[in-house]
Amino acid sequence: MESIPKNDCQKIGYLQKPHGVRGEMVLQLEDDYTESLEAYPTIFLEIDGLLVPFFLTKDGIRSRSAEAVLVKLDWIDSEEIARKFCGSSAYLLNSDLIFEEDEMTLHHLIGFTLIDSLKGKIGEIEQVDDYAGNLLLTVHFEGQEVLIPFNEDFLIRFDEDQKEIELQCPDGIFDDL
Structure with a gap:
């Protein structure tokens, strides 16, 4: 199995903690990547040094603050399972990043x-x-x-x-x- 190289991705933040009992989690963002997450519902979590793809559920992202969003990922449907992923770094493919035209990041x-x-x-x-x-x-x-x-x-x-x-x-x- 071939993994996604980190050079092809941008770290956007990390999963901070579960939110509620249905598997929703707080994604602490390093910058405002909300528009990118809404347009491209695949994020990559770093697990054992490899980037593993996860898919946001339909309506799986909600704004929490300027620095954090609530995310709901496919197959993660309980607080217990969500807790296992807390602390994982989250990435997006470089090609999935959306920036304003004159914005330098x-x-x-x-x-x-x-x-x-x-x-x-x-x-x-x-x-x-x-x-x-x-x-x-x-x-x-x-x-x-x-x-x-x-x-x-x-x-x-x-x-x-x-x-x-x-x-x-x-x-x-x-x-x-």
């Missing part, structure tokens, strides 16, 4: 070439994760996966047309490679 950085002001070209940004406001860019450099913290203070140049982002990466980040 973290997802758009995937595929950009990362350049360090001292080392030069590092590699292509493969993933962008937001851990409570701390952004990490995932790139491969000299055959190893490197997590590079992103902060506006590190930004030297951003070229959307060339798909390049130049940072002054923190000291020591490439020392052990």
Whole structure:
């Protein structure tokens, strides 16, 4: 069985907790992906390191707050079953993401070439994760996966047309490679 590569998906949040007794769950969102969820009712949950598809039931999404929605997934019909999935990261296919035409989001950085002001070209940004406001860019450099913290203070140049982002990466980040 072939799994969906994470590079083809964007993490949208995680399942926080069950809601009620019929299997509904709170999906804590990292950004506003509600329109994407309504248009494309397939989400992927990370289970044992693999992305597993789940389908929203008809009318399976309700707004709860600006940062969370209630979701109801096929085959999950009790609080007990829903509880087993709590804590799972949720993803959407990159091709299923809907953005406003001129809206730039973290997802758009995937595929950009990362350049360090001292080392030069590092590699292509493969993933962008937001851990409570701390952004990490995932790139491969000299055959190893490197997590590079992103902060506006590190930004030297951003070229959307060339798909390049130049940072002054923190000291020591490439020392052990």
